[in-house]
Amino acid sequence: MTSVFLETPRRLVDVEIDGQAVRVPEGATLLDACRARGIDTPTLCYLENLTPVNVCRVCVVEVEGSRTLVPSCSRTAEAGMNVHTDSERVRTSRKMVLEFLASSADVSLASADVRRWIASYGVDPSRYGSPAPDAGAGERDAARPGEHHAPAGDAAATVGQPVKVDNEAYVRDYSRCILCYKCVEACGEDAQHTFAIAVAGRGFEARISTEYDVTLPDSACVYCGNCIGVCPTGALMPLSEYAMRQAGTWDESRQTVTSTICPYCGVGCNVDLHVQDNTIVKVTSPLDSEVTHGHLCVKGRFGFEFVQRRRREE
Amino acid sequence: MDLRLTAKAAATDAERAAVDEVLGPPPSQWEGGARRAQDAHQAFGGHAARGRRHQLITVLHAIQDKAGWISPGALDYVAERLTVPPAEAFGVASFYAMFRTVPPATGLSPGTVVHVCDDVACQVAGAEALCAEMTRRFGPEGADRVPTGNGFHGAGVTWQRSPCLGKCDLGSAALIQRAGTAAPRRDLAPVTPDAVRDALAGSGPAAGVPLGVLVPQLSSRTGPGFASPDIAASPGSGPVSLLRRVGRVDPASLGSYRAAGGYEMLRRALRLGPQGVIREVRDAKLAGRGGAAFPTHIKWDAVAANPVRPKYVVCNADESEPGTFKDRVLMEADPYALVEALTVMGYACGAEQGYLYIRGEYPTAEGRLAHAVAMAREHGFLGPRVMGESFAFDIEIRRGAGAYIAGEETALINSLEGKRAEPRNKPPFPAQSGLFGQPTAVNNVETLLSVLEILRVGGPAYAAVGTPGSTGTRLFCLSGCVPAPGLYEYDFGVTLRTVIDGAGGVAGGRPLQAVLLGGAAGVFVGPQALDMPLTYEGTRAAGATLGSGVVLVLDDTVSVPALLRRITRFFRDESCGQCVPCRVGTVRQEELVARLAGPVSGEPGSGKPAPLGSVAAELALLKDIGYVTRDASICGLGQTALSAVESAVKLGLIGTDFTGTDFPGTDSQGV
Numbered sequence: 001m002t003s004v005f006l007e008t009p010r011r012l013v014d015v016e017i018d019g020q021a022v023r024v025p026e027g028a029t030l031l032d033a034c035r036a037r038g039i040d041t042p043t044l045c046y047l048e049n050l051t052p053v054n055v056c057r058v059c060v061v062e063v064e065g066s067r068t069l070v071p072s073c074s075r076t077a078e079a080g081m082n083v084h085t086d087s088e089r090v091r092t093s094r095k096m097v098l099e100f101l102a103s104s105a106d107v108s109l110a111s112a113d114v115r116r117w118i119a120s121y122g123v124d125p126s127r128y129g130s131p132a133p134d135a136g137a138g139e140r141d142a143a144r145p146g147e148h149h150a151p152a153g154d155a156a157a158t159v160g161q162p163v164k165v166d167n168e169a170y171v172r173d174y175s176r177c178i179l180c181y182k183c184v185e186a187c188g189e190d191a192q193h194t195f196a197i198a199v200a201g202r203g204f205e206a207r208i209s210t211e212y213d214v215t216l217p218d219s220a221c222v223y224c225g226n227c228i229g230v231c232p233t234g235a236l237m238p239l240s241e242y243a244m245r246q247a248g249t250w251d252e253s254r255q256t257v258t259s260t261i262c263p264y265c266g267v268g269c270n271v272d273l274h275v276q277d278n279t280i281v282k283v284t285s286p287l288d289s290e291v292t293h294g295h296l297c298v299k300g301r302f303g304f305e306f307v308q309r310r311r312r313e314e
Numbered sequence: 315m316d317l318r319l320t321a322k323a324a325a326t327d328a329e330r331a332a333v334d335e336v337l338g339p340p341p342s343q344w345e346g347g348a349r350r351a352q353d354a355h356q357a358f359g360g361h362a363a364r365g366r367r368h369q370l371i372t373v374l375h376a377i378q379d380k381a382g383w384i385s386p387g388a389l390d391y392v393a394e395r396l397t398v399p400p401a402e403a404f405g406v407a408s409f410y411a412m413f414r415t416v417p418p419a420t421g422l423s424p425g426t427v428v429h430v431c432d433d434v435a436c437q438v439a440g441a442e443a444l445c446a447e448m449t450r451r452f453g454p455e456g457a458d459r460v461p462t463g464n465g466f467h468g469a470g471v472t473w474q475r476s477p478c479l480g481k482c483d484l485g486s487a488a489l490i491q492r493a494g495t496a497a498p499r500r501d502l503a504p505v506t507p508d509a510v511r512d513a514l515a516g517s518g519p520a521a522g523v524p525l526g527v528l529v530p531q532l533s534s535r536t537g538p539g540f541a542s543p544d545i546a547a548s549p550g551s552g553p554v555s556l557l558r559r560v561g562r563v564d565p566a567s568l569g570s571y572r573a574a575g576g577y578e579m580l581r582r583a584l585r586l587g588p589q590g591v592i593r594e595v596r597d598a599k600l601a602g603r604g605g606a607a608f609p610t611h612i613k614w615d616a617v618a619a620n621p622v623r624p625k626y627v628v629c630n631a632d633e634s635e636p637g638t639f640k641d642r643v644l645m646e647a648d649p650y651a652l653v654e655a656l657t658v659m660g661y662a663c664g665a666e667q668g669y670l671y672i673r674g675e676y677p678t679a680e681g682r683l684a685h686a687v688a689m690a691r692e693h694g695f696l697g698p699r700v701m702g703e704s705f706a707f708d709i710e711i712r713r714g715a716g717a718y719i720a721g722e723e724t725a726l727i728n729s730l731e732g733k734r735a736e737p738r739n740k741p742p743f744p745a746q747s748g749l750f751g752q753p754t755a756v757n758n759v760e761t762l763l764s765v766l767e768i769l770r771v772g773g774p775a776y777a778a779v780g781t782p783g784s785t786g787t788r789l790f791c792l793s794g795c796v797p798a799p800g801l802y803e804y805d806f807g808v809t810l811r812t813v814i815d816g817a818g819g820v821a822g823g824r825p826l827q828a829v830l831l832g833g834a835a836g837v838f839v840g841p842q843a844l845d846m847p848l849t850y851e852g853t854r855a856a857g858a859t860l861g862s863g864v865v866l867v868l869d870d871t872v873s874v875p876a877l878l879r880r881i882t883r884f885f886r887d888e889s890c891g892q893c894v895p896c897r898v899g900t901v902r903q904e905e906l907v908a909r910l911a912g913p914v915s916g917e918p919g920s921g922k923p924a925p926l927g928s929v930a931a932e933l934a935l936l937k938d939i940g941y942v943t944r945d946a947s948i949c950g951l952g953q954t955a956l957s958a959v960e961s962a963v964k965l966g967l968i969g970t971d972f973t974g975t976d977f978p979g980t981d982s983q984g985v
């Protein structure tokens with residue numbers, strides 16, 4: 001939980017969720033209300049430290065009187081709303097959203113929460129047939145809006161494509177991308193204000209891209225890694241982690257996490273050092289840190305090599 | 315904002331000139347100009363700089379029209395001029411089908427692209443044969459090449475298939491994008507490879523914007539009861555008629571429009587006062603004609619009553635629903651009426667600025683509207699004192715760039731702001747927070763012209779036309795297997811049979827197989843629906859929809875599965891890609907329909923179907939896909955993306971052949 005500063009008291013709003021009365025402060029979302037009730041509500045594009053973009057639709061709930069389901073992550077609770085979070089409609093749509101994603105992107109490295117929802121909603125991506133072969137390098141990036149090759153239907157289209165490894169800080173494996181927009185938000189208005197990446201193209205060929213798909217070193221990227229910090233699927237990954245996974249040496253069960261303060265500057269960001277075999281393998285920052293809200297700069301996130309270098313020289 | 319520009323090559327002089335023509339010369343080095351002594355001491359940025367972002371698409375059009383593509387150098391220059399990060403500007407450029415972000419084949423710049431419609435109505439009229447002929451003459455679709463033979467010589471030409479170009483009554487249609495010429499966009503219909511060749515060789519009729527020519531230049535065909543041979547429109551016969559001036563006034567002449575009673579309705583509105591206008595619209599029970607049938611007065615009232623200023627009014631002239639051409643005919647034939655109607659809307663809503671968002675595929679209509687707006691301004695019908703009264707109002711025309719989704723009102727608003735046309739989540743509705751976050755009302759062309767008719771006859775008299783639930787008249791876009799396709803106006807209440815008979819019945823006396831009502835987002839109905847009244851309530855009761863007034867008539871020879879393949883391709887192409895249900899659902903629907911329909915001759919990429927499980931399993935899957943897209947998508951595109959296919963299944967037009975039995979090859983492919 002994020003710690004809450006006491007503000008001027010807000011009016012309270014009464015809503016009913018699954019038959020139970022819930023009281024939330026005015027301005028709270030239905031997701032806030034669900035969580036206050038302890039209802040496990042899946043979310044993919046929502047994150048506490050980002051502006052809701054409400055695009056993934058996995059958090060939908062049924063509000064009586066509304067023609068369609070509504071995204072709980074962004075819909076403000078209104079007095080008298082009658083909400084259902086576990087109706088047939090809600091379960092079907094959530095399952096289908098997860099199934100669509102699992103059938104079109106590689107979700108094997110998604111967070112534990114995501115994998116739990118995939119299991120509990122009974123997702124079966126094989127219903128759409130065997131996955132189509134991956135696109136070649138740059139093929140999806142060259143897609144033109146409003147055009148595609150009509151399929152024969154014998155295979156399920158995916159976003160599969162080669163991993164982009166073009167810099168020393170992190171890799172972009174867009175075969176895992178579910179287009180949740182989080183990295184774009186973190187790179188832009190919600191944190192970094194660098195705007196190195198954006199959503200390009202449209203439809204199923206919509207993708208996260210620099211201008212003209214130039215490499216990250218050629219782009220405006222400053223390697224803060226804040227996009228990595230918010231990515232829910234492992235599509236964005238530090239090169240250190242990627243290399244160990246490729247080598248088969250990445251083993252989270254052997255990792256410990258040490259919370260400390262970044263030594264570089266006076267801001268004093270909270271950092272979590274992920275350590276395997278007495279070596280730092282990754283640095284993150286807790287989302288609920290009041291200093292960082294989960295965001296760091298290039299030094300805090302990637303500048304840990306000196307620690308292990310010095311040890312080696314001794 | 316600190317922009318990092320990354321292009322290896324700077325914009326060419328021509329590209330810079332194209333941008334500067336829209337934005338004026340750059341005032342400082344910060345905005346891409348030459349370095350001046352004071353630039354080192356002056357900060358630049360903030361709201362004023364970022365506030366020009368909304369011109370992004372206008373500027374991209376200027377570059378595309380001049381250079382044939384948006385080069386990295388040109389994009390960087392735009393980024394500097396408008397303070398937009400290059401990645402974001404690229405995201406916008408790569409969203410719209412009329413912008414190209416790869417260069418035309420080497421040495422052939424600037425490029426020419428011929429978009430040939432192969433959408434539903436043109437399919438029925440023989441688009442596949444036309445496309446085959448285009449391939450024979452101009453090479454395979456999408457390939458950049460210099461055509462030889464047939465006497466054609468010229469720079470690189472690419473032809474490609476296009477979604478509906480709004481000329482569905484004419485049997486075939488093309489849009490030619492020809493960079494670096496005086497007519498960078500040009501619409502042709504009907505079209506043949508020879509017509510394309512002549513247009514490219516410059517020997518065709520004068521390009522683009524035939525102004526100052528009298529009515530018979532209208533690019534449409536006669537319906538019954540009309541004197542001029544070139545007009546498709548048949549006006550309603552009762553007291554209300556949207557098409558009353560079509561074919562009777564000169565679209566280039568304000569004088570001709572005024573002689574036909576033009577601007578009397580604005581005069582009347584100014585006498586009634588804003589509330590009086592809204593009262594008439596409410597009494598008329600006018601429902602929006604853009605597809606959603608929302609009561610117009612509620613929107614107007616909400617914007618008028620909103621204390622926040624400024625407010626905006628927007629005319630939605632993005633008409634892209636396959637099979638629809640009504641707004642185009644109205645704009646080409648009677649452009650001043652739309653200018654007047656939008657002015658009335660601005661007056662009623664308390665707005666001083668109106669935007670007219672017209673699809674980029676309508677250069678003729680756009681040219682006539684631009685002329686009409688300029689003339690209206692010159693004669694005091696727009697400007698600081700409209701008709702001499704203390705009411706200031708002006709209109710800016712904005713051009714779409716090839717995106718069906720931009721017709722969704724919140725996507726349209728984003729597009730006006732210079733963004734990707736991604737719909738917004740509602741609430742908040744545009745009346746609360748629309749263009750630039752301000753109160754905004756958006757209405758369709760036909761809706762606005764209906765308001766002029768309401769003012770002419772009075773709200774109650776208008777409401778007396780039609781049925782209690784559907785008042786006034788409605789335009790129907792007749793196409794497909796009828797002898798006289800075209801635009802027809804009827805008082806609400808007519809049956810489907812009457813409307814089809816009005817266009818001459820099913821051509822050749824063949825049996826009717828089905829009718830596609832309301833466009834790609836609509837539904838198929840069978841012959842048993844012929845006596846259904848084409849009203850909101852009548853279609854709703856039958857589980858159908860009027861949508862944008864499309865009536866595509868299909869005789870027994872038409873392959874509905876082939877049409878369904880085109881429709882499912884359309885939705886996959888036109889989904890903005892923002893939300894999962896629609897982005898992936900439209901893909902899964904297309905794959906599924908490909909399996910059910912089997913290969914379709916001439917269709918790109920069509921191969922052998924490879925069915926999954928039984929037809930029953932496929933239909934269950936279809937049901938689930940329909941469920942989530944309808945219930946969880948952000949906007950109407952996803953929510954209606956499966957209705958055509960679902961209705962076809964219900965009518966047994968697809969998915970019946972193998973019912974109950976397994977597809978061959980189930981085991982190897984099985985789930």
Ligand SMILES: Cc1cc2nc3c(=O)[nH]c(=O)nc-3n(C[C@H](O)[C@H](O)[C@H](O)COP(=O)(O)O)c2cc1C
Nearest residue numbers: 602603604632633634721722723757758761950951
């Ligand atoms: C995918 C999609 C495309 C649309 N395209 C158009 C269009 O081209 N023209 C139009 O007037 N309305 C279109 N609409 C409807 C608009 O969102 C909006 O309802 C309409 O412009 C409101 O005007 P009205 O009340 O006068 O009908 C579209 C809606 C959707 C969901």
Ligand code: SF4
Nearest residue numbers: 187221222224225227
């Ligand atoms: S590392 Fe930082 S600057 Fe680079 S793309 Fe990610 S968020 Fe943007």
Ligand code: SF4
Nearest residue numbers: 177178180181183231
């Ligand atoms: S890369 Fe990750 S954060 Fe970015 S859109 Fe894809 S899944 Fe989301």
Ligand code: SF4
Nearest residue numbers: 890892893896949952
């Ligand atoms: S329903 Fe489709 S078009 Fe509409 S917002 Fe979602 S992805 Fe975009």
Ligand code: FES
Nearest residue numbers: 054056057059073
């Ligand atoms: S979490 Fe609410 S829409 Fe994605």
Ligand code: FES
Nearest residue numbers: 431436479481482
């Ligand atoms: S112009 Fe071809 S379908 Fe409309």
